[in-house]
Structures are given as structure tokens and as C-alpha cells.
Amino acid sequence: MSDDINHSPQATACGQSNSPAPHPTDKTPDEGAAVPLTERRLRARRVPVDTLGEVVAYLRRDSQICRSEGFAAQTRLQLEYGGGVVVATLQTVTGDWLELDEIGLSETALLRLDVAEGAWVRVHHMTPVESFRHVRHHMSGEAFTSAALDEVVADIAAGRYSSIQISAFLTACAANRLSDDEVISLTRAMVATGKTLRWPGDRIVDKHSAGRLPGNRTTPIVVAIVTSQGVVMPKTASRAITSPAGTADVMETMAPVNLSLEEMRRVVNAVGGCVVFGGAAGLSPANDILTRIERPLDLDSEGRMMASILSKTLAAGSTHVLIDVPVGRTARIDSQYAFARFSERLRTIGHALGLDISTYVGQADQPVGRGIGPSLEAREVVSVLQNRRCAPADLRSKSLQIAGRLLEMGGKVLPGDGEACARAVLTSGLAWQQFQRICEAQGGMHEPLVGRHSKPVTARHPGVVTAVDNRHLAGVAKLAGAPAAPRAGVVFEAPIGTSVVAGQPLFTIYAESQGELEYAYEYACRFPAIVAVGES
Numbered sequence: 001m002s003d004d005i006n007h008s009p010q011a012t013a014c015g016q017s018n019s020p021a022p023h024p025t026d027k028t029p030d031e032g033a034a035v036p037l038t039e040r041r042l043r044a045r046r047v048p049v050d051t052l053g054e055v056v057a058y059l060r061r062d063s064q065i066c067r068s069e070g071f072a073a074q075t076r077l078q079l080e081y082g083g084g085v086v087v088a089t090l091q092t093v094t095g096d097w098l099e100l101d102e103i104g105l106s107e108t109a110l111l112r113l114d115v116a117e118g119a120w121v122r123v124h125h126m127t128p129v130e131s132f133r134h135v136r137h138h139m140s141g142e143a144f145t146s147a148a149l150d151e152v153v154a155d156i157a158a159g160r161y162s163s164i165q166i167s168a169f170l171t172a173c174a175a176n177r178l179s180d181d182e183v184i185s186l187t188r189a190m191v192a193t194g195k196t197l198r199w200p201g202d203r204i205v206d207k208h209s210a211g212r213l214p215g216n217r218t219t220p221i222v223v224a225i226v227t228s229q230g231v232v233m234p235k236t237a238s239r240a241i242t243s244p245a246g247t248a249d250v251m252e253t254m255a256p257v258n259l260s261l262e263e264m265r266r267v268v269n270a271v272g273g274c275v276v277f278g279g280a281a282g283l284s285p286a287n288d289i290l291t292r293i294e295r296p297l298d299l300d301s302e303g304r305m306m307a308s309i310l311s312k313t314l315a316a317g318s319t320h321v322l323i324d325v326p327v328g329r330t331a332r333i334d335s336q337y338a339f340a341r342f343s344e345r346l347r348t349i350g351h352a353l354g355l356d357i358s359t360y361v362g363q364a365d366q367p368v369g370r371g372i373g374p375s376l377e378a379r380e381v382v383s384v385l386q387n388r389r390c391a392p393a394d395l396r397s398k399s400l401q402i403a404g405r406l407l408e409m410g411g412k413v414l415p416g417d418g419e420a421c422a423r424a425v426l427t428s429g430l431a432w433q434q435f436q437r438i439c440e441a442q443g444g445m446h447e448p449l450v451g452r453h454s455k456p457v458t459a460r461h462p463g464v465v466t467a468v469d470n471r472h473l474a475g476v477a478k479l480a481g482a483p484a485a486p487r488a489g490v491v492f493e494a495p496i497g498t499s500v501v502a503g504q505p506l507f508t509i510y511a512e513s514q515g516e517l518e519y520a521y522e523y524a525c526r527f528p529a530i531v532a533v534g535e536s
Helices: 064-069 107-113 132-139 146-157 163-173 180-192 219-228 247-252 261-271 285-297 302-315 336-352 374-385 393-409 418-428 430-441 470-479 514-526
Strands: 002-004 041-046 056-060 076-081 084-093 102-105 120-125 196-198 205-209 233-237 273-277 320-327 356-363 453-458 463-468 489-492 505-511 531-534
Touching: 041 107, 056 064, 056 107, 064 120, 076 107, 084 107, 102 107, 102 120, 132 146, 132 163, 146 163, 146 180, 146 285, 163 285, 163 302, 180 285, 180 302, 180 336, 196 261, 196 302, 205 219, 205 233, 205 302, 205 393, 219 233, 219 247, 219 273, 219 374, 219 393, 219 418, 219 430, 233 247, 233 261, 247 273, 247 374, 261 273, 261 430, 273 430, 285 302, 302 320, 302 336, 320 336, 320 393, 336 356, 356 393, 374 393, 374 430, 374 489, 393 418, 418 430, 453 514, 470 489, 470 505, 470 514, 505 514, 505 531
Parallel strands: 002 196, 041 102, 056 084, 205 320, 233 273, 320 356
Antiparallel strands: 041 120, 056 102, 076 084, 076 120, 453 505, 463 531, 489 505
């Protein structure tokens, strides 16, 4: 579905389908009489359970409908109400907290079905998902065809796949088992599940990161610099998958990010750019579903990651994109050779999709900046934009390099002149002014705050910092509560090459509760080489 944006300030709103009128028998009968279970209708009851976005239904194991229909745990059910249809995963329960003629619905199920408690919901077995045969065939060594991926992704976006089936699909894509053609087809299939934007002009820029580098929060700084110079940058950001903070998580500590497509368009038309959560705008929704399952699995693959990045870029209407590729021992890309191969593959796939792609190599031996966690990273973004003396030099330098490259790609300056232009914009205060405008356009700016509980992890002996384990350091931040607790995380205080004395803080843990603080601290103490200190 395409949402064309023209040169007029008020472009035509994206078309939305109207829900069919409710079926009269979907409502509770006026006389309050029980409806026979043989009619497969049950009264909806809210079950206040967070299911991480999955549609879940609950039935009494001893209910008539479970016995007559053969419903059991993990059965996929089709639920109907008022012309709406959703697919739910069933969990059976014991005890009398749920009545025999009730169906419990998770928060997500209630929202998706748009049903009130007490209303009568029709319940059926879901028709088997035929597209899953393509996943099984791929596991056996058969390549995905474009048509097969269209079917699989469409069914995933429609909610027909269970979490277990999505996990199987992600596993089938893992270990670099997707060819270039499969990545291209997967990207197109994911774009096709949602809405797309188009903007006036032939150079709309974007920036993404290959991830797995703590504190690498250049995007808000880059968007402010680039858009202040008239280059359009409709940035859609992700929430954390395997990290303590995604760009959307960081930005949300400073301004609203859950903007609709209409709101996103309004912001970009007003100030030239944005930093919003792509999932709220309905761009590449299949990607958000896959990401939801990837997060607890702690699983992502090169091909799936490429399709994720490129589908978001295409859906947002960008034409030129710079991919930040951290390279280091604990990064996804661990060598210059791997970087060269990855970059060439990205450019090949991007060209086939009509995108102009460039890559930026960044060192990933240690975090960028010092803050790791939504609020801690946001505070450093602000410090760079405000040109404070305490601002991390590495975060500032990297942001200027990336912004400079995008100014060149956007046609604002000649090749080689971008970084100098970006530096002038930052030091003049124009970038900070532009960032405030973006935040206000997205709903109002607020100050990021940090957790009130903190504890340092100190050096056990004097010496020099020789190495940093990014994954374990990120793990400490996550155990402290990040990103779910936005004020939690870690402040990294001893970059490689720093001389330390015994008892000097290597990093400080912040948490929103004392229990999470102690939990993260105990974990950090079990891995003393998170920040390795060698002899002087």
C-alpha cells in the first residue's frame, strides 16, 4: 500500500479500511441467557497478562468446547467478533477463575479484536497455514522462491504464524542461509505487508547501523545536523533486539516516538526529518513481528538483518542510505575482510532494490561514548548537541563523520566537504536548535533521567585497560533493567589505554530498583575481564 506525499503541505491521508458492521449475534443477548457452547460462542474476559504482543486466548481445560472441538494448549484458534478476525494461540487453564462459557483474552487479543468484556466471541479451529511448508522445505536445503517468501511473510503479518512457527522461520534464515536473491525477495515481501511513503525530491537520506555496539547512539545527532541543512531524513528507528537500547528507546526518553503515519508525515513536512518508531507508523509491520521473536531468542542473522534495514528504508521512502558497520572482536563483523564482503553484498542487494548504499566502518573494540542504556545514552546525545565540554569525543567525532557523509550523499556539499560542514553546523548551535524543533514537532521535549540506584565496578589491581568485552558489558546493562527500565544501564569509565589504580571505577551500574542493581552487580563480579586491566 503506497502513501504518496506530494509537494503540498497537506498531502492526502493514507486510506484506511472501515471495519464491517458488527454482527447482531456477536453481542450479549438482552435477556442475558447463556449461549449454547455448541454454537462455538464464548463470553470475552480480560486476562491482564503481558504476552509481548502475541495474541493469546485462555480456556478451561474441562470446558465443553475444549472436549468437543479437541482444543488443547498451543492450538491455534480463529476468533471472530463484529466482522473482525484474529488468530490466537490457546493456553488451557485449570481452576474456576475462568467460567466454563468464558474465553480469556490477553491485552493484545482484546485490542486486536476490538472487543469488550462480556461480548460473545465466535471460536473456530484455524485453517492450517499452508505457507509453512516453504519453511520446512528451506530447512531441508531448498531455496525460498520469491512467491514462497511472499506467502510466508504475508501470513506472518496477518498473525497466522505462532511464535513457535516464527522461531522456526528465523532459525531457517540463520547462519547466513539466505542468498542475495532470497534477501531481495524477503525485503520486498516485508515492505509489501505495510504502508510506504514517498517524498518530493530525488535524494532522501537514511542511516542505519549493523548493531551490537553499546552506546553507538549517533542517529539523533546526525538527523539534527543533516535536516538543519535542508536534506530530508525521515528516520524510522527500531527498539532494542539484543542490545540494552535501540535508537527508538533512546529517543523516547526525550520525545514521543510512537507516531502514526499521518503524524510522521506532518513532522517531516514541518521540520524536514524525524526519529520515530517505525512499528507505530505501520511501515514494514512483518519486520516488527519478526523482531519481537528475535529479541528473546537473542538471534539475528546477516540476511535477515539486511532485509530488516532495507525494508525500513524503502518503506520510509528513502533513496540514499549509509550503513554504519561496527568492526571488532565482539561485533557482528569481526574483521576488515568481513567488512569488505558485507559491504559489497549490501551494495549489490541495495542496487537491485533501487537504493544507493554506502557503508561506514567504525571500530567496535569498546563502546562509543560512555552511556549504555536509553536515558544514559540520551544524556550524551544532548551533551554533544549542546557542545558541552563533558561530551564524549568519540561519539561527537563519529556523528560528524556520518553526518558529513550524508550531507554529501544528499547533494548538499561536494564530496570531501561534508564533515567540515557538519562540524560548523554543530558548533554554531544550529543542530541543537533543529533537534529541539524535531522533538517539539513529535510531541514535546523532556529531559532524560537516570536511575536513582548506582554502584561502581572497580579495578582489582593497578594497571592499564587492555580490552573490553562489549557483549558482557551490554549484558550488565540489560540485567540492570535496560531497555525496559529506561533509566537503567551502565556508564563506561575506563576506555582502552586508561591507566587505573586499585579501587578506581571501571564502570558504574545504574538501576531503578535496588534488587536489579545487586543482580547486575553480582553478574559483573563473575566476569572480571569485562574490562580487562593488564600490568602497566
